[in-house]
Amino acid sequence: MITTIIQRAVMQGTPLLFGSTGEILTEKAGHLNLGIPGIMYVGAISGVAGSFLYEQSFASPTMINPLLAVLIPFLCSIVGSVLMGLIYCFLTVTLRANQNVTGLALTTFGIGIGNFFGGSLIKLVNTDVPSIALSNTSNAFKTSLPFAEKLGWFGDIFLSYGFLVYLAIIVAVISSFILKKTRMGLHLRAVGESPETADAAGINVTKYKYLSTCIGSAIAGLGGLYYVMDYANGVWSNNGFGDRGWLSIALVIFSVWRPSLSILGSILFGFLYVIPTYIPNISVSAKKLFEMLPYVVTIVVLIITSVRNKKENQPPAALGLPYFREER
Amino acid sequence: MRKLDNFFLKVASGSYGHIIKRDDIIWWKAWGIRILSVFFALIVCGFVTVSLTDLNPIEMYVTMVEGAVGTPRLTWNLFQNTAILLCVSLALTPAFKMKFWNIGGEGQILIGGLATASCMIFLGGKLPNGVLIPIMFLASVVAASIWALVPAYFKTRFNANETLFTLMMNYVAIQLVAYFTLEWSVPKGSGTPRTLEFGQLPTLLGQKYLINILVVIVLTVLLYIYLKYSKQGYEISVVGESEKTAKYIGINVKKVILRTMAISGALCGVAGFLLVAGTDHSLKSDTSGGRGFTAIMVSWLAKFNPVFMIVTSLLIVFLQKGASKISEVYRLNSSFSDIITGIIIFFIIGSEFFINYRIKLARKEKNV
Numbered sequence: 060m061i062t063t064i065i066q067r068a069v070m071q072g073t074p075l076l077f078g079s080t081g082e083i084l085t086e087k088a089g090h091l092n093l094g095i096p097g098i099m100y101v102g103a104i105s106g107v108a109g110s111f112l113y114e115q116s117f118a119s120p121t122m123i124n125p126l127l128a129v130l131i132p133f134l135c136s137i138v139g140s141v142l143m144g145l146i147y148c149f150l151t152v153t154l155r156a157n158q159n160v161t162g163l164a165l166t167t168f169g170i171g172i173g174n175f176f177g178g179s180l181i182k183l184v185n186t187d188v189p190s191i192a193l194s195n196t197s198n199a200f201k202t203s204l205p206f207a208e209k210l211g212w213f214g215d216i217f218l219s220y221g222f223l224v225y226l227a228i229i230v231a232v233i234s235s236f237i238l239k240k241t242r243m244g245l246h247l248r249a250v251g252e253s254p255e256t257a258d259a260a261g262i263n264v265t266k267y268k269y270l271s272t273c274i275g276s277a278i279a280g281l282g283g284l285y286y287v288m289d290y291a292n293g294v295w296s297n298n299g300f301g302d303r304g305w306l307s308i309a310l311v312i313f314s315v316w317r318p319s320l321s322i323l324g325s326i327l328f329g330f331l332y333v334i335p336t337y338i339p340n341i342s343v344s345a346k347k348l349f350e351m352l353p354y355v356v357t358i359v360v361l362i363i364t365s366v367r368n369k370k371e372n373q374p375p376a377a378l379g380l381p382y383f384r385e386e387r
Numbered sequence: 388m389r390k391l392d393n394f395f396l397k398v399a400s401g402s403y404g405h406i407i408k409r410d411d412i413i414w415w416k417a418w419g420i421r422i423l424s425v426f427f428a429l430i431v432c433g434f435v436t437v438s439l440t441d442l443n444p445i446e447m448y449v450t451m452v453e454g455a456v457g458t459p460r461l462t463w464n465l466f467q468n469t470a471i472l473l474c475v476s477l478a479l480t481p482a483f484k485m486k487f488w489n490i491g492g493e494g495q496i497l498i499g500g501l502a503t504a505s506c507m508i509f510l511g512g513k514l515p516n517g518v519l520i521p522i523m524f525l526a527s528v529v530a531a532s533i534w535a536l537v538p539a540y541f542k543t544r545f546n547a548n549e550t551l552f553t554l555m556m557n558y559v560a561i562q563l564v565a566y567f568t569l570e571w572s573v574p575k576g577s578g579t580p581r582t583l584e585f586g587q588l589p590t591l592l593g594q595k596y597l598i599n600i601l602v603v604i605v606l607t608v609l610l611y612i613y614l615k616y617s618k619q620g621y622e623i624s625v626v627g628e629s630e631k632t633a634k635y636i637g638i639n640v641k642k643v644i645l646r647t648m649a650i651s652g653a654l655c656g657v658a659g660f661l662l663v664a665g666t667d668h669s670l671k672s673d674t675s676g677g678r679g680f681t682a683i684m685v686s687w688l689a690k691f692n693p694v695f696m697i698v699t700s701l702l703i704v705f706l707q708k709g710a711s712k713i714s715e716v717y718r719l720n721s722s723f724s725d726i727i728t729g730i731i732i733f734f735i736i737g738s739e740f741f742i743n744y745r746i747k748l749a750r751k752e753k754n755v
Contacts, residue, residue, distance in 0.1 A: 091550060093490075150733065154740035159488055159550065160687045161736055163680050168729025171722045178720030179439075297720070305558060312551055344569035351562035354555045361555070365547035374548050379488070383408070 062215045064330070064337060069224060070290055072329030074099070074300075076227045077282030078307025079314065079321045080234050085275035086311060087238060088268045089251040089377040090151060093162030095279050096304020097169020098143045102280020103287040104173040105139025106132035107295050110196040110288075111180060125199040129222075132196060132284060140280025143169055144273040152268045155381045166304070173283075174297045197293030200285075223285040228322055230278055235319035247271055251375030254382040264382060282307065309357040315364060315372045328353045407745045417742045424738030425702075428731040435726065440717045447713065454712020455705045465701075465708055467596035467666065470603040471658055473700040475675075475682035477603075477610050478654030480691050481647045483683075484614065485627045491538065491553030493679025494560030495652045497672070498534040499527035499659025501564050504583060504670040507663070508571060511585025519585065520664070527660040528653045534560065535652025536645060543641040557679065565672040580669040588665040599665045606654065611693040623647055655679070684732050706731060 078095055085092045092098075110132040117123055147165055150156040201221040238244040249257040250267045258264050286300055287293065310328055314321035335341055335349040364372045433444040440447075456462045475492050482489035506523040514522070538552035571581050591597040614620040622643050626633045633640050662674050685703055689695035710724030 093554075146733065150736055154737050155743075156736040156739060157687060159490060160684050160732075163490070163683055164729055164732040164736065167677075167680070167725050168733070171725025171729055174722035175720045175726055178722065297722070302558060302561075305554070308551075309555060309558075312555075342569075344566050347562050347566040347569065350565075351559050354558040354562070358552065358555050358559070361547055361552055362541055362545070365541065365545040368545070374551070378548070379550060 060337070062212045064333060065216050065326075066219060067333045068326050068329035069220065070329065071332045072325030072327075073220075073224050073227050074282035074286045074290070074303050075307045075310050075328055076231060076321060076325035077285060078279045078304060079310035079325065080227070080231045080318045081275035081277070081279030081282070082308055082311045083238075083275075083314075083316055083318050083321070084234060084247075084271045084278070086316065086378055087247050087251045087375055088271040089254060089375055089380065089382070090147075090268060090272055091158050091162065091379045092147060092165075092272065092275065093159060093308070094143065094147050094165025094169065095162075095276075095307055096302075097166035097172075098140050098276045098279050099169075099283035099286075099304045099307070100173030100300060101143050101169045101283070102136045102140040102277075103283030103300060104176050104295070105280070106136035106284040107193065107287055108176060108180060109135030110193050110293075114193060114196060123195055123199075125202070128196045128199040132200075132288060133281075136280050136284040137277045140276045140283075141273050143280075144276025147276070148269050148272045151381070152265060152272075155383060158379050158381070170298075173300070177295045177297050193288070193293030195293075197288050200288040200293075221285075221289045223281065223289055226281070227285070227325075230281075231318040231322050234278075235317060238318070248375070251377055254377055258382075258384060264384075279307065306353055309354055312374075313353075313357045313360050315360070316374065331356075407747055409743060409745050412742055420738050420741050421735065424734045425731065428734035431734070432727050432730050435730065436713065439719065439723075440713065448709075450713050450716060451706075451709025454710075454715070455708040457712075461708070463594060463596055465704060466600055468708070469697075469701045469704045470596070470600045471661060471666070472678055472682060472685060472704055473696055474603045474606060474658040474661065475655060475678045476685040476689070476696045476700055477606055477693055478651050478658060479679075479682050480610065480686045480693065480696070481614065481620075481623055482651040483686055484691050485623045485644065485647050487539070487542070487644060487648065488550040489535065489538075489553050489648065489651050490550060490683060491535065491556045491679070492655050492682055493675050493677070494553075494557035495531045495535050495655030496659040496662065496675040496679055497560045497564045499531035499656030500663040500670050500674050501560075501567060501659075502526040502530035502656070503660045503663040504567075504571075507583040507585055508581070511583065516585070516587075516589075520588065523664055524657075524660055527656040527663075529656075531656025531659060532649045532652040535648045535655070539645050539648035543644050561672050564670065564674070568671055571670075580671050583663070583668050583670070587668050588661075596666065599661045602657070602661060606657065607693050607697065610654075614691075614693070619643075619646070681728075688732070688735055702731075703728060 078099055081098075082092060082095050085095075110128060113128065113131050114123060143165060147161055150161045151158050200223065236244075238248065246257065246262045247267055249260070249262060250264050250271075254264045257267075282303070283300060286303065287295055291299060306328060310321050310324050313328075314324040331349065331352045335346040429448075433447060436447050437444055454461070455465050475496060478495070479489055479492050503523045503526065506519065506526050510519055510522065534556065535553075538547070538549050538556060541547040541552060542549045568580050572579050573581050588598050591601070614623065622633070622638050625636070625638060626640055626643050630640055633643070658678070659675070663670050667674060681703060682700075685696055685700045689699045706728050707724045710727040711721050713719070714721050714723035
């Protein structure tokens with residue numbers, strides 16, 4: 060039973076890990092992107108749309124090429140999320156709009172897009188399938204290592220997932236490395252801490268802001284893709300993604316802006332998510348109190364980091380502030 | 388990559404033109420730009436709608452108007468929704484003016500609603516409505532105030548990031564309300580929210596929602612006066628402009644932040660009270676329906692001016708109602724209205740740039 064709990068915790072945590080890694084990169088450039096929940100919806104629905112159209116182009120869905128079945132939704136998802144990231148960047152960096160307002164509008168817009176196309180895609184392309192169920196694509200996404208099952212509990216815990224789970228961890232580790240150890244990461248952090256100083260040092264602030272936000276969005280969007288293709292078996296349901304986008308933002312605070320910590324954090328959040336199912340005789344209402352836990356834990360972390368006031372555990376100093384070069 | 392680098396360098400160094408901050412802009416010019424941006428947004432929305440349905444653009448806007456004000460019932464619905472959204476926007480405004488990003492409106496509304504609902508359940512039938520309703524009102528105002536004071540306290544005491552803190556508080560509140568909704572539902576645990584019979588707000592002149600609208604009108608006037616003419620309103624503006632200046636002229640910044648957040652929370656509590664006692668007569672975790680977030684945009688679009696907020700909240704609600712009519716007629720998904728709202732807000736947000744800045748294009752250098 061413990062292995063299944065860990066397995067499910069990892070699977071629940073993966074979308075959050077993608078989301079928080081993307082958001083950390085964005086926040087390190089000083090942009091609090093509250094559009095992440097919307098971006099994750101768009102990432103999911105773009106993938107769904109791509110794979111739906113691909114599956115529809117065959118007479119029988121079993122004829123699809125598994126490699127293309129993964130690649131097409133993957134690229135569609137990235138394109139969709141990057142477009143969302145570009146809207147956000149254009150408004151907040153180039154047009155210097157307020158980040159909170161832009162982000163929230165992006166979330167409204169993105170969730171709208173997700174639910175709208177999720178609910179109307181079938182009607183719009185005039186097919187006679189009853190609902191969007193991309194089980195073949197989903198199987199391609201869920202392919203795990205063939206020998207995983209033979210390795211007992213070890214295989215179950217470490218090797219039984221689809222490739223996106225490992226990708227999430229790899230991306231988090233790489234992001235962590237780039238932020239901490241490379242010159243690019245140093246520049247990026249400088250932009251988030253004090254854009255004036257960075258600009259004076261010859262760092263191209265606008266470029267860093269654009270790149271980090273767009274790459275961050277692409278990573279976050281993959282969280283949505285993982286959820287619908289792997290976790291939900293390729294079945295789109297409106298609002299099925301729930302509040303995972305906001306949980307990702309919570310996870311950013313919980314992991315004090317460190318992608319490597321958010322790997323562990325995401326598994327913990329996933330664990331909090333699945334644990335009520337394993338408590339015998341728990342009432343439906345008490346489950347709701349359990350769902351509150353990740354947020355409560357995050358608030359506690361936020362309070363502790365502010366009370367201890369250690370420099371390295373603080374949000375980027377210029378988080379949420381616009382940068383006007385002409386106003387220096 | 389190199390090309391991109393060069394492009395950014397050229398933009399930054401002003402090869403294409405300079406951006407200059409405007410000192411002042413005549414009000415009609417500013418509003419002209421805003422109206423123009425809404426106009427462009429409507430054109431884009433038209434394109435989007437036409438490509439998804441086979442309506443022509445004019446038909447589309449006729450359908451929208453019908454959906455918003457087609458019948459007296461729809462019109463009252465429109466006004467009632469505008470009133471509640473306006474109430475939440477009013478609530479957030481004092482905090483925003485102080486540059487305290489209270490994005491916890493959603494949670495504060497729900498806590499207000501929760502307080503109202505618990506009064507209606509536990510005191511309903513034991514007290515006459517004349518006593519019960521004031522108690523409900525007081526309870527929701529106090530509860531939401533306290534909920535809003537928690538992040539404010541940690542902001543003033545330990546400088547905890549208020550945007551993230553208030554955001555997280557929303558989801559704590561949502562789950563808390565979801566818990567009580569299930570506990571109170573009949574039969575217990577079924578999820579069908581209980582209809583709260585006692586303590587419903589009275590119908591005035593045969594109109595169920597009139598009292599909600601009147602309350603919000605009074606609040607709008609009061610808040611306008613408070614922000615513009617009272618000493619406390621002035622203190623809020625100073626703290627918002629510059630905390631250092633505020634300290635220098637002897638304003639107790641911490642006190643102002645706590646007091647303003649208490650007011651902000653209290654007004655959100657009123658919105659929760661109106662939603663539960665005056666509109667829905669029940670409590671669900673989606674009672675506030677995202678208004679805590681939409682109100683942020685309403686308040687910001689109106690430049691934190693309570694009177695302009697009447698216009699912006701009406702615009703947003705009108706769009707939502709109109710777009711949901713389109714999706715209803717064409718049996719499209721109801722989220723269509725969110726897409727339309729999103730597009731229009733993007734345009735208005737973008738237009739602020741042209742109000743605040745002037746672009747001076749670089750003259751093309753002549754080839755010699």
